[in-house]
Each structure stands twice: as structure tokens, then as C-alpha cells.
Amino acid sequence: MLLFFTLGLLIHFVFFASIFDIYFTSPLVHGMTPQFTPLPPPARRLVLFVADGLRADALYELDENGNSRAPFIRNIIMHEGSWGISHTRVPTESRPGHVALIAGFYEDVSAVAKGWKENPVEFDSLFNESKYTWSWGSPDILPMFAKGASGDHVYTYSYDAKREDFGAQDATKLDTWVFDNVKDFFHHARNNQSLFSKINEEKIVFFLHLLGIDTNGHAHRPSSRDYKHNIKKVDDGVKEIVSMFNHFYGNDGKTTFIFTSDHGMTDWGSHGAGHPSETLTPLVTWGAGIKYPQRVSAQQFDDAFLKEWRLENWKRLDVNQADIAPLMTSLIGVPFPLNSVGILPVDYLNNTDLFKAESMFTNAVQILEQFKVKMTQKKEVTLPFLFTPFKLLSDSKQFNILRKARSYIKHRKFDEVVSLCKELIHLALKGLSYYHTYDRFFLGVNVVIGFVGWISYASLLIIKSHSNLIKGVSKEVKKPSHLLPCSFVAIGILVAFFLLIQACPWTYYVYGLLPLPIWYAVLREFQVIQDLVVSVLTYPLSHFVGYLLAFTLGIEVLVLSFFYRYMLTAGLTAFAAWPFLTRLWTRAKMTSLSWTFFSLLLAVFPLMPVVGRKPDISLVMGAGLLVLLLSLCVVTSLMKRKDSFIKEELLVHLLQVLSTVLSMYVVYSTQSSLLRKQGLPLMNQIISWATLASSLVVPLLSSPVLFQRLFSILLSLMSTYLLLSTGYEALFPLVLSCLMFVWINIEQETLQQSGVCCKQKLTSIQFSYNTDITQFRQLYLDDIRRAFFLVSFVETLV
Numbered sequence: 136m137l138l139f140f141t142l143g144l145l146i147h148f149v150f151f152a153s154i155f156d157i158y159f160t161s162p163l164v165h166g167m168t169p170q171f172t173p174l175p176p177p178a179r180r181l182v183l184f185v186a187d188g189l190r191a192d193a194l195y196e197l198d199e200n201g202n203s204r205a206p207f208i209r210n211i212i213m214h215e216g217s218w219g220i221s222h223t224r225v226p227t228e229s230r231p232g233h234v235a236l237i238a239g240f241y242e243d244v245s246a247v248a249k250g251w252k253e254n255p256v257e258f259d260s261l262f263n264e265s266k267y268t269w270s271w272g273s274p275d276i277l278p279m280f281a282k283g284a285s286g287d288h289v290y291t292y293s294y295d296a297k298r299e300d301f302g303a304q305d306a307t308k309l310d311t312w313v314f315d316n317v318k319d320f321f322h323h324a325r326n327n328q329s330l331f332s333k334i335n336e337e338k339i340v341f342f343l344h345l346l347g348i349d350t351n352g353h354a355h356r357p358s359s360r361d362y363k364h365n366i367k368k369v370d371d372g373v374k375e376i377v378s379m380f381n382h383f384y385g386n387d388g389k390t391t392f393i394f395t396s397d398h399g400m401t402d403w404g405s406h407g408a409g410h411p412s413e414t415l416t417p418l419v420t421w422g423a424g425i426k427y428p429q430r431v432s433a434q435q436f437d438d439a440f441l442k443e444w445r446l447e448n449w450k451r452l453d454v455n456q457a458d459i460a461p462l463m464t465s466l467i468g469v470p471f472p473l474n475s476v477g478i479l480p481v482d483y484l485n486n487t488d489l490f491k492a493e494s495m496f497t498n499a500v501q502i503l504e505q506f507k508v509k510m511t512q513k514k515e516v517t518l519p520f521l522f523t524p525f526k527l528l529s530d531s532k533q534f535n536i537l538r539k540a541r542s543y544i545k546h547r548k549f550d551e552v553v554s555l556c557k558e559l560i561h562l563a564l565k566g567l568s569y570y571h572t573y574d575r576f577f578l579g580v581n582v583v584i585g586f587v588g589w590i591s592y593a594s595l596l597i598i599k600s601h602s603n604l605i606k607g608v609s610k611e612v613k614k615p616s617h618l619l620p621c622s623f624v625a626i627g628i629l630v631a632f633f634l635l636i637q638a639c640p641w642t643y644y645v646y647g648l649l650p651l652p653i654w655y656a657v658l659r660e661f662q663v664i665q666d667l668v669v670s671v672l673t674y675p676l677s678h679f680v681g682y683l684l685a686f687t688l689g690i691e692v693l694v695l696s697f698f699y700r701y702m703l704t705a706g707l708t709a710f711a712a713w714p715f716l717t718r719l720w721t722r723a724k725m726t727s728l729s730w731t732f733f734s735l736l737l738a739v740f741p742l743m744p745v746v747g748r749k750p751d752i753s754l755v756m757g758a759g760l761l762v763l764l765l766s767l768c769v770v771t772s773l774m775k776r777k778d779s780f781i782k783e784e785l786l787v788h789l790l791q792v793l794s795t796v797l798s799m800y801v802v803y804s805t806q807s808s809l810l811r812k813q814g815l816p817l818m819n820q821i822i823s824w825a826t827l828a829s830s831l832v833v834p835l836l837s838s839p840v841l842f843q844r845l846f847s848i849l850l851s852l853m854s855t856y857l858l859l860s861t862g863y864e865a866l867f868p869l870v871l872s873c874l875m876f877v878w879i880n881i882e883q884e885t886l887q888q889s890g891v892c893c894k895q896k897l898t899s900i901q902f903s904y905n906t907d908i909t910q911f912r913q914l915y916l917d918d919i920r921r922a923f924f925l926v927s928f929v930e931t932l933v
Contacts, residue, residue: 139596146589146653149645153582156642162571163240163258164508169470170501172494176468177424177486179337179389182380183463185236186369187229187273188349188406189396191220191415193357193366195444204363205370207377208394208419212449213428216392216421217483219452220440221459223398227406227413229349232397232456233276237261237342239460239475259473261463262289265340267333269320271313272344273299292316299350305812306350306361307368313343314372321383338467343376345369349400354809356404357412391422391466395459403749418454424466426485454480465494471501476567478560481553488549496540499556499563503533506563509570516638517573525566533559574643581646588653595660598667601914623655682916689923696930700741703931707738710924714881723884730881733874737931740867750861752806758865759799762853765869766792769846784843787836791850794829797822798857823858830855841900845876871932878924885917 186194194205203209212218223232224241231242238260262268262280267288270277274293281289294312324330333339348365355361373394380390396416400406406413429450434441441447454462457477464471465479479498481491506528514522536559543552630647671679689706696702711734714720714727770788801819808816830851837847849872856868 143589143593146585146649149649150582150586152642153578153646156640156646157575157578157582160571162567163474164505164512165473166508167473167501167504169264169473170497170504171470172465172468172490172497174490174493176338176466177389177484177490178391178422178466179387180334180339180341180384181391181393181463181467182341182343182376182422183236184343184369184373184376184392184394185233185272185345186348186366186394186396186417187276187344187346188352188398188400189366189369189417190357190399190412191396191417192412192440192444193362194417195440195446197445198363204366207370207374211394211419211421212446215427216419217426217428217452218417218419218446218449219454221395221416221418221454221456223414223416223456225407225409225414227398227408229273229276229397230279232416233280233344234258234260235456235477236395236397236459237280237472239457239472239477241457241476259475261460261469261472262340262342264464264469264472265289265467266336266338266469268340268342269334270342270344271316271320272342273309273346275299276344277342292320299346306347306354307365308347309350310345310347310365310369310372313345314376317341317343317376318379321379338469340463340467345372352400353404357400357402389423391424391463392420393459393463394419416456418459420462420483424485426483452480452482454483461494461498465497471498473501474505476502476505476564478557489544489547492544492549492552495553495556496544499540499559500537502560502563502567503537506566506570509567513570513573518637525569528562528566532562578643578646581650585646585650585653588650588657592653592657592660595657595663595667597914599660599663603913619658620655623651627651686919693926693930696741700745703741703927704738706927707734707741707931710734710927711738717885718888719881719884722888723881726877726880726884729877730874733870733877736870737867737874740863740870741931743863750806751863752802752861754862755802755857755860755865756799758853758860758869759795759802759857761866761869762795762850763792766795766850773843783836784838787833787847788850790829791833791847791854794826794833794854795850795857798826798854801826802857802860826854826858839902841879841902842876844902845872871928875928882921 194208197203223235226242228242234240234242238258240258260280262270265288267290268280269290269292270280271292274296277291277293281291294309298309298312321334324334348362348369351359351361351365377392380392384390395418398406399411399413399416401408401410401412430448431450432448434447434451436451436453441451455477457475458480459477460475461471461477461479462483464475465484477498479495481495484491484494510525514524536555540552540555540559543549543555627648630651631644634643634647692702692706696706711731714723714730720727766788770785774785801822805815805819808814808819834844834847834851837844849868852868852872857865
């Protein structure tokens with residue numbers, strides 16, 4: 136049994152690890168040639184403002200008095216530049232957003248293994264291609280672009296990470312720090328000839344990362360006065376920086392300004408998912424090479440934002456977030472980032488049609504280079520007769536499109552060039568995705584075959600050892616044939632040779648070969664399979680169909696609950712009716728009523744909002760008081776049994792009650808401290824960590840009697856859970872635990888009712904009981920129902 140358990144853990148670990156090989160491999164390739172527009176750029180320098188966590192609507196909308204929160208930027212929209220919405224992609228986090236903005240590709244998904252903090256694969260960026268880049272802001276963002284840059288031309292200035300505390304101070308100071316340091320930098324440059332010379336070069340970038348809005352959004356939510364006030368502070372700061380740049384460079388008209396955000400934020404102060412409030416970010420551009428505002432009479436969009444923001448007469452130009460990188464590179468004339476998949480938004484450019492056409496052509500060639508490298512890499516490690524090229528973009532089609540685009544440029548058909556290059560880019564991006572997922576089907580099939588085999592083998596062993604389904608129909612066991620193992624060995628050799636000649640990674644060998652021993656073990660149990668089929672065929676057809684339909688319906692409900700939470704409510708409501716469909720109601724009325732009551736109570740929680748609600752500490756306090764009341768009832772009940780409740784156990788129980796009280800105090804005092812912007816008190820941190828540590832140990836000191844040990848676990852769980860709660864969720868573990876206690880009792884009734892075993896008092900069951908596995912009872916169909924209940928409760932829990 137231990138060997139079987141260990142083998143199961145190993146197999147599940149392999150299957151879990153396969154997720155990263157199938158879905159989380161890096162899409163980046165290397166070996167491309169840098170591509171840049173062969174025409175003079177309109178700007179010598181670029182200033183990039185990124186207001187972390189700024190939603191598009193928070194910037195563009197007017198307040199209740201009809202005034203803009205960002206009057207300077209709104210004035211830019213109406214009189215100086217172009218604007219639109221930048222559409223981000225999940226995960227809407229700071230690192231992926233900045234990578235898309237500055238490097239032009241959507242986050243390398245393999246970075247999830249490093250918590251989105253480090254570069255799993257080095258990549259090219261606007262900063263790397265620039266002559267010099269100076270950046271100010273968060274220590275979480277700036278180093279990742281400096282680390283991947285070649286040479287020593289990316290300079291970073293960051294504040295201490297401790298300043299990023301969500302609740303300890305006014306987060307606008309993070310942005311004020313950036314603005315003040317930029318001003319000091321230029322003041323210092325006037326007295327430093329070497330620095331003065333550098334910042335007067337061409338192809339340079341200034342990056343201002345503004346974290347205050349994001350921090351205030353997390354701490355106080357986007358609807359708060361703090362969040363909106365921070366937007367005004369940023370607007371004032373941007374105005375001062377723009378004025379300073381214009382003055383420093385003598386209004387030479389060679390500076391481009393871009394203001395945007397890495398991601399938005401939900402109404403409840405979170406980000407990371409794909410809600411529109413998270414994926415819609417502002418984009419405002421002005422200065423050298425940028426089109427002036429375009430007045431229009433009408434615009435067609437699928438949303439009503441223009442009317443809400445009162446910007447319906449100023450042309451809105453939406454882009455994908457990765458498109459901003461090629462826009463910036465074309466403005467200052469540096470090569471496109473090698474890994475960029477952004478499409479140049481030519482509508483933002485105020486330049487000649489020739490410049491737009493050449494820039495678009497360069498963009499297409501740069502993305503096509505990635506496609507060619509990706510195709511070559513895959514072709515080199517695939518057998519010629521097995522390689523299936525991307526048919527929509529053959530070599531001849533690439534050549535024809537490029538030749539035709541060059542011909543259009545020569546004949547000054549610039550609109551046709553732009554259209555043709557966009558077509559080529561879309562095909563190249565599809566091809567990149569095709570080759571990136573080329574092995575996904577092969578790996579997925581192997582994992583599915585292995586998983587199905589393991590499920591089959593585990594089921595057969597359980598049926599063989601703990602079921603009477605095959606008793607009475609077993610035949611004489613034949614001696615095993617050598618043909619079966621020899622066949623699997625031969626298949627294994629062929630698979631290994633196939634992977635070897637294709638130079639596949641070692642993990643491919645694991646996924647390709649692991650199903651073979653599993654299915655060999657399954658086929659060795661052929662006699663059990665045969666007996667099981669005979670047993671099933673002797674079962675009444677109507678009963679078999681009924682059980683099959685019930686099983687299928689139950690599985691479908693579980694699957695749908697992953698997508699629709701209300702399906703859990705439907706399942707729990709069905710559970711509530713279960714005792715009334717059996718004879719349990721007549722044998723144990725109180726237990727059945729308790730089961731129904733707590734099932735229906737638990738069914739309410741999946742209908743409650745997971746996010747988007749305001750904190751309600753009164754519910755957390757109420758849950759704590761219910762725990763204390765329940766503890767008092769339990770202690771009173773147990774103290775009546777003086778023989779089973781000694782002083783040491785009472786001391787443990789009182790310690791857990793004290794832990795619950797302390798948790799309630801920490802929640803209340805922390806909420807008050809955060810409202811006063813005093814941060815998390817040190818004493819609260821100490822109590823919280825001590826509570827977490829003790830919750831893992833104290834239950835082990837309680838009585839080993841089943842009920843008392845389970846209740847001790849509940850108290851430890853609640854003391855920790857209260858610290859993590861802000862509302863109704865504090866009541867969830869209490870309701871679930873009550874239902875679990877009732878479930879134990881009701882299952883005792885079902886076992887007695889079916890005659891499987893005599894009723895055993897729960898007070899006589901102990902955790903310290905040494906179970907003899909050979910004494911386990913046989914399994915019955917009702918155990919499938921118990922397993923289904925368990926899986927449903929686990930899914931409700933997560």
C-alpha cells in the first residue's frame with residue numbers, strides 16, 4: 136500500500152509538472168536581425184509616463200461637478216495630441232504590463248514559475264535599443280529592464296521598497312519622489328558636462344514609473360478620495376515635468392510624451408484578471424511626431440464611454456498594449472524590439488506617408504523574422520516526413536508580399552503598403568502561435584493516456600481488493616504470457632528512439648514513456664476487467680442505466696461549477712433533499728433535519744459575490760462570537776462527563792478560545808489602524824504569526840477522541856481564518872464544519888441501515904486508533920455517493 140501511495144504521488148507530480156511544458160513554455164526566440172526604419176525620426180527623445188494601476192475611466196471621466204480630475208492631460212487630448220484606450224491582456228499585473236509596453240510582447244508565461252519577478256528568458260526592449268535610458272520609480276519594475284540590457288546605458292533610480300506599504304503612509308509620496316528626483320536630475324545635469332552631453336543625444340528615453348495610484352487603489356479602492364486625489368497629483372506632476380523638459384531643451388519640438396498605464400483595477404481594489412476595469416487603460420500622446428487632435432462628428436465603438444467621458448468629438452484611437460512599443464521605437468528611430476509582436480498604430484503618427492509606409496514595412500519584417508526563426512527551430516528537431524509547415528505563410532507567399540510591398544512604396548501607393556504589411560503581420564503572428572503550440576497535441580495526448588491509465592489501474596486494484604463485484608465469477612488464473620511485456624518494451628524502445636532523433640527535451644521522454652508501464656499494469660489485471668464486465672452485465676439494465684445517468688449528471692454539475700458558481704448551490708440543494716429520498720428520515724429525524732439545514736445554509740455562499748464587496752468587519756466579529764458561543768456549549772457539555780474531560784484538555788480548549796478572541800481583536804484594531812493610515816501595528820503582526828504557528832500545533836495536544844479532536848481543529852482553523860477575513864467568508868468554515876459533523880453522524884446511520892456494520896458511538900472512536908487495513912469492510916455502490924459528496928465539498932471549499 137505504501138508503494139502504491141508513493142507511486143501515485145510521483146505520477147500526479149509528473150502530470151502536474153506537464154502543465155508547465157504544455158502551456159507555460161517561453162514563446163521567445165533569439166537570433167533575429169534588428170530592424171529599424173531607414174528614415175530620420177521625428178523625435179530625438181521620448182518621455183514615458185506609466186501611472187501604475189490607473190483605469191481609463193478614472194482618468195477620462197468628469198467628476199460630479201463636471202470637472203476633469205486631470206485637467207492638464209484633458210487639455211492635451213483636446214488641443215495637442217492623440218488619445219485612446221490601450222487594451223491589456225491577462226495577467227493584468229505590473230510586470231506583464233510593463234513588458235508589453237516597453238518590449239512589445241505579452242508576458243513570457245514561463246515567468247509564472249518565478250512569481251512574475253524575474254526574466255526567465257532574456258528579451259530585447261526599447262530601453263535596450265535606445266542610446267541611453269534614465270528611469271525613476273519602483274524597485275520592483277525598473278531592475279528587470281536594466282538587467283536584460285546590453286552594455287551600461289540603462290540607468291535606474293528607485294526608492295526603498297519599504298515605501299510601498301499600502302496602509303502606512305500617503306502613497307502619493309511615491310509619485311512626488313519620482314517627480315522631485317527627475318527635477319533634481321536635470322538641475323544636476325546643468326552642472327555636469329558629461330551628463331549634460333548624454334541627455335542632449337538623440338535616441339534617448341526617460342521613464343517615470345508612478346506607483347502611487349496603484350498603491351492607493353489597493354489600500355482604499357478606486358472610488359476613494361485618495362485614489363482620485365492621487366490622479367490629480369500625477370496630473371500636476373506631469374504638467375511640471377513637461378514644462379521642465381520644454382524649458383530645458385529650449386522648446387526644440389523634438390520631445391515626444393506618452394502617458395499610459397500598465398493595467399487598471401477593479402472597483403474592489405484588485406487586478407490580475409480580465410475584467411474591463413482591469414484591461415482598459417488610458418493612452419495619451421503628444422509632442423514630436425504625434426498627430427494633433429482630430430475633431431469628428433461621430434464615432435462607432437461597442438461601448439458608451441465617449442458619451443460618458445464627453446469626448447465624442449475627439450477622435451479616439453484604440454490600440455493593443457503591445458502596439459505602444461513599436462510606436463515609441465518609430466518615433467525616436469531605434470530598432471524595433473526583437474521579440475515585439477506589436478503592430479505599429481500609424482494613425483498616431485504625424486509624418487509623411489512614406490515614413491508611415493517604411494515604418495510599417497519594417498514592423499512586418501521584424502515580426503516575420505521571428506516567424507522564420509521559430510519555423511527553422513521546429514523544423515530542425517522534427518523528422519522531415521512528420522514536419523507540417525504553416526500553410527498560410529509559405530516561403531513563396533512571404534517573398535510575394537514583401538516584393539509587392541516594395542513595389543507599392545516605389546510607386547508611392549502608401550495606403551496599400553500599410554494594408555499589405557498588416558496582412559503579413561497577422562499571418563506571421565498566427566504562424567508564431569502555430570509553431571509555439573506545435574507539440575501541444577502530442578504532449579496532451581500522452582498525458583491524457585497516462586492519466587486515464589492510472590485511474591483505471593487504481594480502480595481495478597480497489598475493486599480487486601475491496602469489492603465483492605468479481606466474487607463468484609472468477610475463473611482460473613492463467614500463467615502470464617511473455618508476449619505482453621515484450622510488446623510494451625518494444626513500444627518503449629520505439630518511442631524513445633523517436634524522441635531521440637528529434638532531440639526532444641528529457642521531459643518529453645517522461646511524458647511519452649510513463650503511460651507504458653501504467654497500461655502494462657492495467658492489462659496485467661485483465662482477469663479482473665473480465666470479471667468486472669461479467670458482473671456489470673448481470674446487473675439489471677434499468678438499475679445500471681439509472682446509476683449511469685445519475686453519475687453522469689453529478690460529474691457534469693461538478694464540471695459546470697468551475698464556470699458557474701451557482702451550480703454548487705444547485706448541487707448542495709440536491710444534497711439537502713437526500714435524506715428525504717431514503718429511509719434516513721424515518722430513522723434519524725433530527726440528524727436529517729440538521730443535514731438539510733446546514734446544506735441549504737452552505738448553498739447560500741456560492742451565490743455571494745467573491746469580489747466587489749465592501750469590507751464588513753461586523754460579520755467577522757459575529758463569526759468570532761458564534762465560535763465563542765459554540766465553544767461555551769461544547770465545554771459545558773464535556774464538563775458534565777468528568778471522566779473524559781480532564782484539566783489539561785480544558786487548558787488547551789481555553790487557549791484556543793483565547794486565540795479566537797485575540798484574532799477578533801487583531802481584525803478590529805488593524806481595520807481601525809488602516810483607516811487612520813497608520814499601517815499594520817507590530818503587535819498585531821506578532822499576534823497573527825503566533826496564531827498561525829499555534830494553530831498547527833495546539834490541536835495535537837487535544838484529546839484524541841474524535842469529536843473533541845475535530846472541534847479543536849475547528850477552533851484553530853477559525854482563529855487563523857478570522858485574520859484573513861473581511862466579511863461574510865468568516866462564517867463559511869463554521870457552517871461547513873457543522874455540516875461535516877452532521878455528515879459523520881448521518882453516514883453512521885446509513886452504514887447501520889444497510890447492515891454493513893453496527894452503529895458505533897462517535898465518542899468511542901479515537902484518532903490514535905491503529906487501523907488494520909486487512910480489516911477494512913468491502914466497498915459498495917453507496918461508497919461512490921460518499922466519494923461524490925466529498926469531492927463536492929472540497930470544490931465548495933476552494
